[in-house]
Amino acid sequence: MRILLVGAGGVGDAIAKIAARRSFYELIVVSDYDEGRAKRTVDWVRARHGDDVASRFTTAQIDASDPDRVAAVAREHGATHVMNAVEPKFVTSIFAGALAAGADYLDMAMSLSEPHPTDPYAETGVKLGDDQFAQASDWQQAGRLALVGIGVEPGLSDVFARYAADHLFSEIDELGTRDGANLVVRDEEGNEIFAPSFSIWTTIEECLNPPVIWEEDKGWYTTPPFSEPETFDFPAGIGPVECVNVEHEEVLLMPRWVDAKRVTFKYGLGDEFINVLKTLHLLGLDSTTPLRVRSANGPAEVAPRDVVAAALPDPASIGPRMTGKTCAGLWVTGTGKDGNPREVYLYHVSDNEWTMAEYEAQCVVWQTALNPVVALELLSDGTWQGTGVLGPEAFDAVPFLELMKKPEAEGGYGQEWHLEERTPK
Amino acid sequence: MRILLVGAGGVGDAIAKIAARRSFYELIVVSDYDEGRAKRTVDWVRARHGDDVASRFTTAQIDASDPDRVAAVAREHGATHVMNAVEPKFVTSIFAGALAAGADYLDMAMSLSEPHPTDPYAETGVKLGDDQFAQASDWQQAGRLALVGIGVEPGLSDVFARYAADHLFSEIDELGTRDGANLVVRDEEGNEIFAPSFSIWTTIEECLNPPVIWEEDKGWYTTPPFSEPETFDFPAGIGPVECVNVEHEEVLLMPRWVDAKRVTFKYGLGDEFINVLKTLHLLGLDSTTPLRVRSANGPAEVAPRDVVAAALPDPASIGPRMTGKTCAGLWVTGTGKDGNPREVYLYHVSDNEWTMAEYEAQCVVWQTALNPVVALELLSDGTWQGTGVLGPEAFDAVPFLELMKKPEAEGGYGQEWHLEERTPK
Structure with missing residues (x-):
């Protein structure tokens, strides 16, 4: 598994830090519009976990609003998974860039809603995630998975x-x-x-x-x-x-x-x-x-x-x-x-x-960052698998909750629920 | 009296419109950072009062934050009075520009305060107008008047x-x-x-x-x-x-x-x-x-x-x-x-x-704009006179209140108090 992490803000930084204690992936590319922010994250990993762990991390500059640039960075690093950790206004561009690059995709917030034009406080207009679910067949046909809403809430x-x-x-x-x-x-x-x-x-x-x-x-x-x-x-x-x-x-x-x-x-x-x-x-x-x-x-x-x-x-x-x-x-x-x-x-x-x-x-x-790392680990060994646009509830909950709760000494995340x-x- | 009006925002625009009905001045230069705004004011005067009245108005571009530019515009038009009608953060630069140009000065808000460094909610620091009153002797020595705070409140x-x-x-x-x-x-x-x-x-x-x-x-x-x-x-x-x-x-x-x-x-x-x-x-x-x-x-x-x-x-x-x-x-x-x-x-x-x-x-x-026009008229014929930095209460109130109240048909402003x-x- 080679992960392109888009965004080294609070959640992206914490995803990298949590993943640094795990070994299920080959590479994490920490990318940000401001590459200096991504470098700070990797510097922390190096300082805390040493050069060996840090060698599985690299950084990249990225413009999350540009699907072509997302796809290019994903291809350049042979990303198998694109992990979206930026503001939800960039969902559609990263979602498109991942599919174009032939990578699986995860996010923690879905494409934005638009209120109903005449009756916004009674009827839905464009709903959260509508843009993404509308493309579900493209993902299915490509044999790729978009696991949407896998933070803590949603997640x-x-x-x-x-x-x-x-x-x-x-x-x-x-x-x-x-x-x-x-x-x-x-x-x-x-x-x-x-x-x-x-x-x-x-x-x-x-x-x-x-x-x-x-x-x-x-x-x-x-x-x-x-x-x-x-x-x-x-x-x-x-x-x-x-x-x-x-x-x-x-x-x-x-x-x-x-x-x-x-x-x-x-x-x-x-x-x-x-x-x-x-x-x-x-x-x-x-x-x-x-x-x-x-x-x-x-x-x-x-x-x-x-x-x-x-x-x-x-x-x-x-x-x-x-x-x-x-x-x-x-x-x-x-x-x-x-x-x-x-x-x-x-x-x-x-x-x-x-x-x-x-x-x-x-x-x-x-707390938001913990869950996508657990999910990525379940995807890496095939415990969770699927194609199309799927929410976390489309997968068996038990292996997730077990891996999350199991003590770190026994290979889990040691996070009681x-x-x-x-x-x- | 030749007036440089600095600012054609709401109050500056209204000053020009009120003054357009009066004849005590020779020229009003309506100036603004955005000269288009000044032109709109003078266009209104022309449309409402005709070319004769409008011929006593002109426009200029001005940067109110630059005392040299204020002085240059004042000199260029031979301004005898600089009427400040912009936000109070520009008081000090217009105040300095007017003095440099040898013009009298009026404003409707005074130089800004700064809170007391350690006890802001009990003791004063730099007070409103302190910067201006500190320069009172310069104005006196120059024989020039700065009439400060002559809007409605203060004024x-x-x-x-x-x-x-x-x-x-x-x-x-x-x-x-x-x-x-x-x-x-x-x-x-x-x-x-x-x-x-x-x-x-x-x-x-x-x-x-x-x-x-x-x-x-x-x-x-x-x-x-x-x-x-x-x-x-x-x-x-x-x-x-x-x-x-x-x-x-x-x-x-x-x-x-x-x-x-x-x-x-x-x-x-x-x-x-x-x-x-x-x-x-x-x-x-x-x-x-x-x-x-x-x-x-x-x-x-x-x-x-x-x-x-x-x-x-x-x-x-x-x-x-x-x-x-x-x-x-x-x-x-x-x-x-x-x-x-x-x-x-x-x-x-x-x-x-x-x-x-x-x-x-x-x-x-x-209501803010009315009062400086009344004051300018009293200054124009010497009813009000003085040098230094003076507030409205330094002058006799009766001629102001009489001119304000007298019906327009009798040469007043027709504004009951x-x-x-x-x-x-």
Whole structure:
């Protein structure tokens, strides 16, 4: 397996760092628009793991917006797999470049949605991933696999959905991804600051788009942003967090492979963050349409959302000043294998103190990066195989969850996931 | 009198339009960084008032950040007066350019403040206008006048302060400028939108800087932003509006010429606007320090605050979609000439429907522009005269208020101002 990793931002950097402890691949090409960033990642691998491990890494400059350039870099390095670790606006170009190069493809976010032109808060328009699924037959005909949405959410959440359907439930009422955290970031003086732990560009995209819900008898439909607020009680000391509906890939993926009456995604944003997002929208600062603005070198055309992202601390850089844990999981309700009502929360917790000590990566970014590495390992030995455009729930969940949980000393990743039985309402 | 008007934005445009009905000057040079904007103003004057009036106007390109260029344009046109109508960050360069060219100078906002380095929310650092007052002796020695802060607030409010001290009160407890409005802006579909009626750049500067207060026994001191909220009941159907302390020139000007125990400025921002300003600050989007951001033509260095301004509707353009009135005034408490407690609110109301119909200018911008034209007329015939750096309260208020109020048919501006007696608490 020869992997072209596109993007050495927070998640891409953590993918390389996690993979550095594994041996299932021959080469990882860490590529970025700014090759210096890719070099920093490989320098870390060399410093931490030595020259032998680092010899299986190299770097490249890449323009992720150009399919031809993606294909050229993939061909140049004989990539068998293209691992997309950049912002979702580049999904379509990397997806096309991988297919052109004859490589398999993985991503952690799917091609972007477009709201319904006349009724955006009730009906779907172009849905997340529609552009990719529309090309499924091309991938099948080429005998190539595009494994889409294999981060933590989507990703691990989808693996949990497959697991719940196969091993825990005879009938599922709701597959509800629920994400919450108790992370706090402080400045040098120790004062709490506003510093989102994940790409604000992506968070704005997710949270201001109309949230999508799936129901057995209605199919996919949308609501206004921040709908159906619900206090969800998270484990591991995080406690109750206010969650709202957010547009997310799980809702588009799970119903394609798993039977359920309802599929939702709710994000524990909290009041402050919801207010920030609403205010950005009120002012038009969420927009990706470039505006003409004065700059030191004359008028420049910049997208307000890019400026918002640039004004905030880089999520990859805040790890040292952050404390707390993040929890990603799937809340499942329905009828158990024994015919009785059942309610479980399947989850994985990432502790910033631990991810910083072990990987110098902050916990949200690290938790996202873990899952594609596990998936790549399962693909490398044929445990997982397939062609076409497939979500994580199209594969057997058990080998994934076993490899993830098994201690490192026994060849696994040593990452506990948990099943919490809850009392059905 | 030959006037170099620097800036053909909302206020500069309205100054030219108001002046077009008067005959006290020989020439007005409308200048702007974008000369096309200046030409649009003069085209309006020609279309509305004919070639004769328009022949007393010309245009020029100017870079307000360059004192030499300001001086060169002033000399080229033999300007006797430089009227600054651009954002306050250009005050120092235009101020210097005017003096270099041997012209008198007027502005509507003073040189910017800098917070106290260690105790910003209790002590003043560099105060509004400090840079200008530091040069007062240069202006005196040159025999030239810099009339600073002669918009509506500061400006008319300061004229009111002089008037109250000379004609209404024997002793003043508080000179409290209070500004409120009931303006609403709608989009094409008739939905209310967020569209500040005044430069957001200046509003951010005013509202996020530590508000300054003056007290007889403490001198100038500061508080945290949005301090001392107070519901003030505005006249003309506007009604009660939540007002908070805001850094403003009146507090720096009035105590230099008028005796009072306390001088404050409170702005009727309302909850939504306060939340917007707090959020911009939380995200660092109020910053004027350029950030590196991607643009269509490669990385650009842009200031987040400039992007916020560019993302919002131009305040000069929203007039047709705006309804309501804005009220500028001075609330004075103390002891009347008869020795009894007295409380008055001296104010002027600007109605957007009227300013749009008469001047195609929105009411906040128009109300600001009115006062420097009145002042220029008083300077042109020697009714007002002086040298050095002087505020509006350094001059006799009566001729200003009379010229302003006198009907147009009798040679005045036909702008009623009002004295409302209130019951002292």
